[in-house]
Structures are given as structure tokens and as C-alpha cells.
Amino acid sequence: MNATDFRFDPPERILMGPGPSNVSARVLAALARPTVGYLDPSLVALLEHMSSQLQRLFRTDNAGTFAVTGSGTAAMECALSNLTEPGDRALVCVHGYFGDRMRQILERAGAQVTALAGRWGAPTDPEAVRTALRDYPDTKVVAIVHGETSTGVLQPLTEIASEVRAFGALLVVDAVASLAGVDFATDAWNIDVAYSGAQKCLSAPPGCSPITFSPRALERITARREPVRSWYLDALLNLSYWQRPHGYHHTVAINLIYALHEALAVIEDEGLERRIARTAKTAAALWAGLEALGLELLVAPSARLPTLTCVLTPDGVDEAAVRAELLARHGIEIAGALGNLRGRAWRIGLMGTSCSNRNVVLLLAALESALSRAGHGVARGAAVAAAEAALASP
Numbered sequence: 163m164n165a166t167d168f169r170f171d172p173p174e175r176i177l178m179g180p181g182p183s184n185v186s187a188r189v190l191a192a193l194a195r196p197t198v199g200y201l202d203p204s205l206v207a208l209l210e211h212m213s214s215q216l217q218r219l220f221r222t223d224n225a226g227t228f229a230v231t232g233s234g235t236a237a238m239e240c241a242l243s244n245l246t247e248p249g250d251r252a253l254v255c256v257h258g259y260f261g262d263r264m265r266q267i268l269e270r271a272g273a274q275v276t277a278l279a280g281r282w283g284a285p286t287d288p289e290a291v292r293t294a295l296r297d298y299p300d301t302k303v304v305a306i307v308h309g310e311t312s313t314g315v316l317q318p319l320t321e322i323a324s325e326v327r328a329f330g331a332l333l334v335v336d337a338v339a340s341l342a343g344v345d346f347a348t349d350a351w352n353i354d355v356a357y358s359g360a361q362k363c364l365s366a367p368p369g370c371s372p373i374t375f376s377p378r379a380l381e382r383i384t385a386r387r388e389p390v391r392s393w394y395l396d397a398l399l400n401l402s403y404w405q406r407p408h409g410y411h412h413t414v415a416i417n418l419i420y421a422l423h424e425a426l427a428v429i430e431d432e433g434l435e436r437r438i439a440r441t442a443k444t445a446a447a448l449w450a451g452l453e454a455l456g457l458e459l460l461v462a463p464s465a466r467l468p469t470l471t472c473v474l475t476p477d478g479v480d481e482a483a484v485r486a487e488l489l490a491r492h493g494i495e496i497a498g499a500l501g502n503l504r505g506r507a508w509r510i511g512l513m514g515t516s517c518s519n520r521n522v523v524l525l526l527a528a529l530e531s532a533l534s535r536a537g538h539g540v541a542r543g544a545a546v547a548a549a550e551a552a553l554a555s556p
């Protein structure tokens with residue numbers, strides 16, 4: 163085959179990993195709208211509309227709310243590199259892989275980083291944050307992941323946020339895997355900067371990541387001693403494009419912005435609260451089904467993240483072979499685990515469009531047959547029955 167014969171037809175997948183989630187036909191269609199200039203009057207009107215859509219999603223009045231051109235990591239880097247200057251003291255809670263990514267970014271930004279290392283699979287204890295802040299009262303920034311996708315832990319934030327506020331520090335929260343999947347309230351919870359990703363619970367294509375800065379955070383940035391080292395991710399420069407009078411900063415991913423806008427409209431049509439309730443109920447069904455398969459979930463029920471479940475692979479079962487079988491036979495993607503859980507666990511996502519009763523039932527049936535072929539005997543039909551019972555409960 164020569165180069166001109168090459169065609170790319172991506173397969174239809176059921177995306178049940180930690181993101182991306184399935185993108186609906188309505189959102190994909192938005193990508194195909196005509197590309198306009200980055201200062202076209204139609205586009206800047208859309209940007210203004212999207213800022214208010216994102217404010218509603220983050221539940222904030224922050225004027226500094228926009229979407230970073232880049233994946234969730236770009237938003238993470240934007241949040242942390244704007245708030246810290248070389249030598250600033252930062253505290254980062256590391257109870258999983260993405261908390262550690264925050265730590266690495268803070269270190270590269272030149273902060274003096276205290277990493278509060280917690281057990282993978284459990285949330286950070288607010289008492290530990292309080293102690294660390296007492297030990298380092300000059301801490302300027304505290305960083306934490308809300309939905310830790312490496313383990314499936316949902317981190318309670320309100321107590322930690324009040325501690326951070328009491329010490330006069332700013333709180334940065336990674337809501338990449340939680341926004342629009344679980345309850346999140348930027349202003350009510352005293353969060354200074356929160357960011358997310360498009361490809362998880364928003365079910366938009368990756369590459370355009372929501373972020374919000376509180377007035378306190380913007381004041382801190384305005385008072386910086388030196389400019390933000392990343393020109394591209396400079397929050398104030400990005401805002402000078404997103405806000406009137408809309409000056410050029412960089413050429414944003416225009417068609418991805420259309421798609422993100424459409425995905426936000428889908429969420430508004432469903433209703434944020436209903437979407438969160440749907441996610442909780444679907445997750446409860448998944449958990450009941452996995453337990454009926456005799457599988458152990460990594461995280462205790464009180465700390466479980468509905469959008470991502472980490473389930474331990476039974477002894478003697480080849481973790482990667484089961485995943486490969488789910489993909490090859492059923493077109494279902496789930497993920498392996500990261501860090502020291504690698505090879506020992508699966509990660510199953512229930513995000514946005516991918517979070518449906520149908521997908522849970524399909525996955526459980528497919529997993530049941532893959533496990534029995536792998537020699538892990540399970541009572542046939544028990545998992546689907548348990549999930550359906552959970553879905554039928556009020």
C-alpha cells in the first residue's frame with residue numbers, strides 16, 4: 163500500500179476507561195461547522211457565552227473563567243504556574259498519580275514543594291493538611307486532586323478548603339475527572355482555581371480544558387514579582403483574548419471550542435443535578451455487579467469516585483489479557499492501572515455519555531465471560547442481575 167492509499171477509519175468503541183469518554187453525534191457534528199477566524203464576531207460572541215456556561219458548570223461567579231487550549235495537563239500547568247513563583251512555598255496532596263503530576267509541575271515552576279504523601283486508594287486527611295500548614299505557615303498554594311483517576315478516590319474538599327483559607331493560602335483543585343460527574347461547587351467550597359478536561363465527564367473531544375480563577379487568585383497573579391514563565395499559559399494573557407475587547411493571544415482550537423460549547427449545551431439540556439444523580443446511580447449498579455463477580459474494589463464505599471472505579475484483578479488472572487479480550491471481542495475499552503497498581507487492577511470509567519445502564523450491563527456480561535475463560539469461576543448472570551437490581555431500586 164502506498165501513502166496515498168492510507169485511510170483512517172477509527173473503530174466504534176465503547177469507551178469505559180478513565181477518559182476519553184464517548185462523544186455524542188451531536189457534539190461530533192459541531193466539530194464540522196465552518197472554521198472562522200479567531201476574532202470573528204461570531205466566535206467572540208461564542209466565547210462570552212461559553213464563559214457563562216462554564217461559570218454555571220463550575221458553580222462560580224468568577225469572571226476569570228475560560229478554556230485553556232490543550233488537554234487537562236495544560237490546565238493543570240496553567241493553574242499552578244500562574245499561582246507560583248520561584249521560591250514560593252507550595253503544599254501538594256499526593257494520594258495518587260495525578261497528585262504526583264501536580265507535584266512535578268510545582269517543582270518545575272520553582273516552588274519549594276512539600277508533598278503530603280497519602281496512601282493510594284484513600285483520600286487525604288484534612289488533619290494532615292492542617293498540620294502541614296502549621297509547620298509551613300508561609301505556604302502560598304495548596305494543590306489537590308478532587309477525583310483521583312489513578313485510584314478512584316473522591317476527595318472531600320470543604321474542610322481542607324477552610325483550612326487553606328484560614329492560613330491565607332490559595333487552593334487549586336484538579337476537577338478533571340469529577341466536574342459534571344459529581345457535585346462540585348467552586349465558590350461555596352472556597353476554591354481559588356479549579357480546572358477540568360473536555361474528554362471526561364463533559365464528553366467532548368480532548369484538547370480544550372475549562373479553568374476558573376477566583377478574584378483572589380487573579381490578584382495574586384497581577385501582583386507577581388516576575389512574569390509567568392509560560393507565555394502560552396499566562397492566565398491574564400489568555401483572559402485578554404476570552405474577555406472584551408478580545409485581543410489576539412494565540413489561535414485557539416476553534417472547532418474544539420464549538421464541540422465544547424455543544425457538550426456544555428448537552429449538559430444544560432440534561433440538567434447538571436440530573437447528570438450527577440445519573441452518574442451516582444449507574445456507578446452503584448456497576449459496583450453491585452463487580453461485587454457479584456467476586457471482585458474487590460480498591461476504595462472503601464465512603465470514598466469512592468462514581469466516575470472511575472478501580473477494581474483489583476483476581477489472583478491468577480492476566481489483567482492485560484482480559485482488557486485485550488474486552489476490546490477485541492466486544493469493542494469495550496477499560497484501562498489498566500498506574501504506578502504500583504500496574505498489572506494488578508482495572509480502571510473502569512463512567513463518564514458523561516459513556517455512563518449508561520446499557521454500558522454497565524454490557525461490560526458486566528463481557529467481563530463475566532472473559533473471567534470465566536480466564537479460569538475465574540463466576541455464577542453466570544449474577545453480575546448483570548445485581549446491577550439491574552441496583553438500577554431498579556429507588
Ligand SMILES: Cc1ncc(COP(=O)(O)O)c(C=O)c1O
Pocket residue numbers: 180181233234235236238260307309310311312336338339359368
Ligand atoms: C485527575 C486527572 N488530572 C489530570 C489529568 C490529565 O489530563 P490530560 O490527560 O487530559 O492531560 C487526568 C487525565 O487522565 C486526570 O485524570
